Amino acid sequence: MTLDPSVTAGLLVIGDEILSGRTKDKNIGTIADHLTAIGIALREVRVVADVEPSIIEAVNALRHRYTYVFTTGGIGPTHDDITADAIAKAFAVSIDVDPRAVAIMRPAYEKRGIELNAARLRMARIPAGADLIVNEVSVAPGFRIGNVIVMAGVPSIMESMLHSATAVLQTGAKVVSASIVVSHAEGEIAELFAAHQSQWPQVAMGSYPAFKDGQYATDLVLRSTDPVALSSAYNTLTAKLSEYGFSFVVT
Amino acid sequence: MTLDPSVTAGLLVIGDEILSGRTKDKNIGTIADHLTAIGIALREVRVVADVEPSIIEAVNALRHRYTYVFTTGGIGPTHDDITADAIAKAFAVSIDVDPRAVAIMRPAYEKRGIELNAARLRMARIPAGADLIVNEVSVAPGFRIGNVIVMAGVPSIMESMLHSATAVLQTGAKVVSASIVVSHAEGEIAELFAAHQSQWPQVAMGSYPAFKDGQYATDLVLRSTDPVALSSAYNTLTAKLSEYGFSFVVT
Numbered sequence: 001m002t003l004d005p006s007v008t009a010g011l012l013v014i015g016d017e018i019l020s021g022r023t024k025d026k027n028i029g030t031i032a033d034h035l036t037a038i039g040i041a042l043r044e045v046r047v048v049a050d051v052e053p054s055i056i057e058a059v060n061a062l063r064h065r066y067t068y069v070f071t072t073g074g075i076g077p078t079h080d081d082i083t084a085d086a087i088a089k090a091f092a093v094s095i096d097v098d099p100r101a102v103a104i105m106r107p108a109y110e111k112r113g114i115e116l117n118a119a120r121l122r123m124a125r126i127p128a129g130a131d132l133i134v135n136e137v138s139v140a141p142g143f144r145i146g147n148v149i150v151m152a153g154v155p156s157i158m159e160s161m162l163h164s165a166t167a168v169l170q171t172g173a174k175v176v177s178a179s180i181v182v183s184h185a186e187g188e189i190a191e192l193f194a195a196h197q198s199q200w201p202q203v204a205m206g207s208y209p210a211f212k213d214g215q216y217a218t219d220l221v222l223r224s225t226d227p228v229a230l231s232s233a234y235n236t237l238t239a240k241l242s243e244y245g246f247s248f249v250v251t
Numbered sequence: 252m253t254l255d256p257s258v259t260a261g262l263l264v265i266g267d268e269i270l271s272g273r274t275k276d277k278n279i280g281t282i283a284d285h286l287t288a289i290g291i292a293l294r295e296v297r298v299v300a301d302v303e304p305s306i307i308e309a310v311n312a313l314r315h316r317y318t319y320v321f322t323t324g325g326i327g328p329t330h331d332d333i334t335a336d337a338i339a340k341a342f343a344v345s346i347d348v349d350p351r352a353v354a355i356m357r358p359a360y361e362k363r364g365i366e367l368n369a370a371r372l373r374m375a376r377i378p379a380g381a382d383l384i385v386n387e388v389s390v391a392p393g394f395r396i397g398n399v400i401v402m403a404g405v406p407s408i409m410e411s412m413l414h415s416a417t418a419v420l421q422t423g424a425k426v427v428s429a430s431i432v433v434s435h436a437e438g439e440i441a442e443l444f445a446a447h448q449s450q451w452p453q454v455a456m457g458s459y460p461a462f463k464d465g466q467y468a469t470d471l472v473l474r475s476t477d478p479v480a481l482s483s484a485y486n487t488l489t490a491k492l493s494e495y496g497f498s499f500v501v502t
Binding site: 013016017018019020021022023024025028029032033034035036041042043044045046047048049050054076077078079080114115117118119120122123154175177185186187188189190191193194197204205206207208209221223 | 264267268269270271272273274275276279280283284285286287292293294295296297298299300301305327328329330331365366368369370371373374405426428436437438439440441442444445448455456457458459460472474
């Protein structure tokens with residue numbers, strides 16, 4: 001059971017290095033936390049290789065399905081950075097070095113003693129009709145075209161762009177959550193918990209195996225966009241657990 | 252540029268807790284490393300919620316596209332564990348408590364003093380025609396149906412199932428890799444590196460920004476299923492880097 005939120009998002013992680021295992025992705029968790037906190041529901045993530053048709057297909061699938069699509073990776077200066085061109089093709093628009101991007105990059109690079117060579121100018125290639133996204137870490141901007149927000153893959157740069165980009169997005173009701181650690185295995189608590197879920201359809205209830213002091217335990221997580229329903233579902237659950245003699249810790 | 256391997260895989264991570272940010276996925280990296288090591292190329296990952304139509308759609312999309320599909324999550328004893336039923340629907344087969352699974356679970360549970368109640372019997376629900384996958388951690392098995400391998404989400408249990416399942420899979424040529432850390436920013440090295448990629452189409456070359464001793468640096472990664480080509484591409488790259496005065500460390 002999942003909540004039916006008003007503002008949704010898909011995430012597309014682009015990069016051979018994630019699929020080969022060489023780089024362990026950290027952006028999915030960061031973006032999931034951030035979107036949950038601001039009231040955008042992340043509904044799907046895809047990871048694809050640095051292959052143009054794969055990027056185009058995934059972007060087009062996701063952008064028609066969710067309010068927003070975030071992408072990470074593939075906007076650097078090297079030949080394997082093909083995201084901006086793939087996005088332009090997905091939207092069937094042209095792409096070229098954007099004077100607005102150059103105007104940001106040139107003085108910042110001069111100040112840092114970095115040459116704005118042909119490779120680095122690749123990072124100023126922006127699809128026609130896109131808005132730039134501020135990068136406070138390494139200057140070369142991300143961009144937004146339609147409902148697609150294109151960000152770097154390096155976590156610190158991605159975070160800067162994520163905060164720049166999401167400041168102006170439409171957001172929905174925030175999901176509030178509460179959790180209880182029960183000192184019993186999932187299989188002991190399952191029947192009671194399923195009955196409780198049936199009673200509170202507006203609250204999404206998940207159960208996750210855990211360990212506590214070397215013993216089996218279970219995290220019960222309740223989530224809802226309705227704080228009153230969450231509170232009631234939570235209170236009646238703790239009452240039921242007590243009634244049936246399950247010991248638990250409120251977290 | 253990505254290698255064109257003979258044996259490919261897709262991965263489907265199932266769980267609201269990943270999309271909400273509550274749980275940070277660790278299985279993608281583990282599975283990517285393992286598949287790379289045994290000669291199966293992971294080509295795509297999707298993360299979807301605990302929602303039946305989402306699981307069915309993703310499984311069906313991936314299983315027709317890749318040699319194998321691995322799934323993680325949603326095969327526990329609670330009401331939010333809906334993966335087995337969703338997989339049965341994706342394959343249009345029936346699903347019921349499987350005597351083979353019960354025969355494994357009952358004696359092991361008795362030995363551990365765990366009651367095989369109705370909730371735990373949910374974990375013995377296996378789609379018709381599936382083979383069981385051994386779980387050395389918590390006994391309740393995973394399963395394989397067609398080219399789809401269904402595993403638990405808890406990392407230790409997933410790892411046990413992954414090793415059980417992949418022991419009998421078809422594998423392809425292993426990808427070998429080599430990397431060089433250049434003590435220069437990506438933008439300095441990009442032109443030379445792009446020219447080198449053009450010269451060695453059978454070797455996939457990726458560039459990743461890094462830091463070394465507080466300075467900008469770049470990891471250059473070369474990957475190929477052809478060890479001879481890899482070695483030649485690697486040696487000519489280090490020669491070129493030296494010729495053009497770029498300092499680097501072989502890793």
